[in-house]
Amino acid sequence: MKTRDIAEAARRASRSLAGLDRTTKDSILASIAEALENNRDVIFKANREDLAQAEKDNLETPLLKRLGFQEDKLAEVVEGLKALTSLEDPVGRQLDATELDEGLELYKVSCPIGVIGMIFESRPDALVQIAGLSLKSGNAVVLKGGSEASRTNRALFTVISQAAEQAGAPQGWIGLLETRDQITDLLGMDDLIDLLIPRGSNEFVRYIMENSHIPVMGHADGICHIYVHHDADVDQAVKIILDSKTQYVAVCNALETLLVHRDIAPQLLPVLAQALDQAKVEIRGDSNVRHTIPTAKAAVDQDWSTEYLDYILAIKTVDSLDQAIDHINTYGSGHTDAILTQDAQASKRFFAQVDSSSVLWNCSTRFADGFRYGLGAEVGISTGKLHARGPVGLQGLMTYKWQLYGQGQIVGDYSGGGKTYTHRPIEHQKPF
Numbered sequence: 155m156k157t158r159d160i161a162e163a164a165r166r167a168s169r170s171l172a173g174l175d176r177t178t179k180d181s182i183l184a185s186i187a188e189a190l191e192n193n194r195d196v197i198f199k200a201n202r203e204d205l206a207q208a209e210k211d212n213l214e215t216p217l218l219k220r221l222g223f224q225e226d227k228l229a230e231v232v233e234g235l236k237a238l239t240s241l242e243d244p245v246g247r248q249l250d251a252t253e254l255d256e257g258l259e260l261y262k263v264s265c266p267i268g269v270i271g272m273i274f275e276s277r278p279d280a281l282v283q284i285a286g287l288s289l290k291s292g293n294a295v296v297l298k299g300g301s302e303a304s305r306t307n308r309a310l311f312t313v314i315s316q317a318a319e320q321a322g323a324p325q326g327w328i329g330l331l332e333t334r335d336q337i338t339d340l341l342g343m344d345d346l347i348d349l350l351i352p353r354g355s356n357e358f359v360r361y362i363m364e365n366s367h368i369p370v371m372g373h374a375d376g377i378c379h380i381y382v383h384h385d386a387d388v389d390q391a392v393k394i395i396l397d398s399k400t401q402y403v404a405v406c407n408a409l410e411t412l413l414v415h416r417d418i419a420p421q422l423l424p425v426l427a428q429a430l431d432q433a434k435v436e437i438r439g440d441s442n443v444r445h446t447i448p449t450a451k452a453a454v455d456q457d458w459s460t461e462y463l464d465y466i467l468a469i470k471t472v473d474s475l476d477q478a479i480d481h482i483n484t485y486g487s488g489h490t491d492a493i494l495t496q497d498a499q500a501s502k503r504f505f506a507q508v509d510s511s512s513v514l515w516n517c518s519t520r521f522a523d524g525f526r527y528g529l530g531a532e533v534g535i536s537t538g539k540l541h542a543r544g545p546v547g548l549q550g551l552m553t554y555k556w557q558l559y560g561q562g563q564i565v566g567d568y569s570g571g572g573k574t575y576t577h578r579p580i581e582h583q584k585p586f
Contacts (some may be wrong), residue, residue: 155329161346163326164269165227168294172266176243182321186286187235189317190228190310198224200305201278208302216463219404220276220517223306231282234531238290244548247290251259255573257561261584264552267276267293268348271340272533273362278306283524283531284326284351285314287502291551296342296347298331310334334495338383347441351546353534360490371536371546375461376406377485378519379415381478381504384417385494390516391494392426397518398492399436400530404463407490411458412469413478416442417586419471423447435465442471449580458485475500479507488537490522510538511544544565559585 190197195443208218221251250262270293272284272449282298288295300306311330319325329339340347341362350370352362363370372401380398382391398409414422430437437450438457449468457468458481472478482491492514494505499513512522522545526531529547536542542550567573 155377156344157331157336158346160326160329160338161165161269163344164294164329167236167324167327168266168268169432169481171289171327172292172293172302173460174292178322179243179292180239182289182318182323183235183239183286184235184323185317186289186314187232189233189313190232190282190464193313194225194228195308195558197228197306197309200309200516201303204303211302213302213404215278216404217300217302221278221303221306223278223303223310230525231286231531233278233526234283235286237288237525238531240568241290243435244290244552249554249585251582251584253578254558254575254579255563255568256576258306258563259559259584261557261559263555263584265555267551267553270295270348270533271298271343271347271350271368272296273337273350273352273354275300275358276303277353278303278310278354279520280315280533281307281310284533286508287531287533287548287551289318289323289327291548293551294329296329296331296340299335300415301334303549304332312346319353337364341368343492351533371538371542372534373549374536375462376489377410377487378407378489378522379411379413379478379482379486379491380409380413380519381413381472381475381482381491381493382418382422383475383493383497383500384415385496386415386418386422386494388418388422388425392423393428394492394494394516394518395426396433399435399467400432400465401518403465403522405520406461406558407519408445408463409519410460410462410468411485412467412482414443415475415478416473417431418469419443419446420506421467430467431492433465435467437467437469442470443469461487475486475503482508482510489535490514490519492517492519511535535571557584 199422208221250258254260269289274280308479314424315328344367347368350368352359358370429448438451438453440453453468488510490512491508491510495500505513505549524545524547527545532545532547534548
């Protein structure tokens with residue numbers, strides 16, 4: 155099937171999808187979850203074949219880790235789909251209401267964006283997440299996964315599309331692209347695709363941003379920081395740092411750079427070095443860090459702006475909170491940054507001045523995730539400042555429209571015709 159045919163089918167389906175009620179959408183989501191579990195053997199077999207081929211092709215370690223889709227990943231995506239059914243329908247929500255005059259009422263109402271183009275590398279679980287979120291939010295979706303996951307993506311797409319359509323979803327609401335040339339086709343379809351969401355490497359995302367007129371929502375890097383203030387609890391800090399770095403290294407919300415206040419470094423670094431060594435994490439530090447941790451490698455400027463996605467951690471000592479904030483805003487990617495401290499005022503200043511989509515106090519950077527934030531799941535992390543920011547769940551896939559209810563009014567009556575606008579807030583709900 156040609157790329158344009160897939161996109162046109164998605165556009166047609168999006169109009170029907172926008173009108174589905176919550177009960178129907180939740181029923182479809184439940185059917186998809188059940189079908190995924192019932193077809194686990196087919197999906198797992200396809201994934202094992204992808205993994206075997208990826209190992210032969212010497213796929214980079216971070217991408218190889220993301221490629222796996224077995225019992226743990228299936229359980230996660232099924233839980234995410236079920237969580238979506240517990241969320242309120244985001245479509246048709248009254249966001250604002252104003253009486254322009256008696257009998258002339260204006261409502262701001264949420265509605266789907268339309269057709270989402272999702273382009274991602276590795277991570278076949280992303281296919282399930284975006285499919286579920288798109289359906290719940292009333293959006294059609296066209297998917298393009300990496301060739302390294304082609305068998306898994308095809309198996310997941312087949313199960314999802316068949317289960318959804320049998321349960322009442324409009325035909326064509328989800329489409330799958332499978333060749334590199336189709337990416338180029340998709341990037342030029344600004345008449346059919348309303349939003350592109352790329353997930354992948356820095357170079358990959360930048361390529362998408364630079365080669366399409368379609369709005370793009372996403373992030374190019376996940377350079378996440380933790381700053382340890384001089385009064386932090388050392389045991390708590392070690393626990394949080396270890397989780398942020400090693401709980402799952404090949405993800406965008408994993409810790410990449412640790413900033414340590416000079417006053418707490420002598421107490422923290424020896425304990426932390428031992429914990430990181432046990433976790434097989436390589437340390438790259440400045441001269442102060444290497445004085446305390448002789449096994450650490452020398453950090454260079456490039457380390458402060460590198461997303462490792464691996465068992466490597468850059469550590470730098472700083473003299474103050476201001477210096478930490480300046481470093482984060484200089485080298486960070488606007489993704490997720492945390493402060494560890496017992497000083498509420500220090501945290502307040504950190505929250506106000508660190509320019510990132512998620513800022514955290516005394517907890518792991520790994521919490522910056524759509525499912526953990528209670529969004530049901532996420533289509534990705536947006537580090538932009540317009541429309542959606544941070545983990546993008548249902549609300550990030552919505553826009554709004556203005557609905558004006560009248561009783562025969564005309565503008566001429568308000569342009570020298572004697573009538574005036576009231577512009578009063580409306581407390582009641584829209585008529586329908």
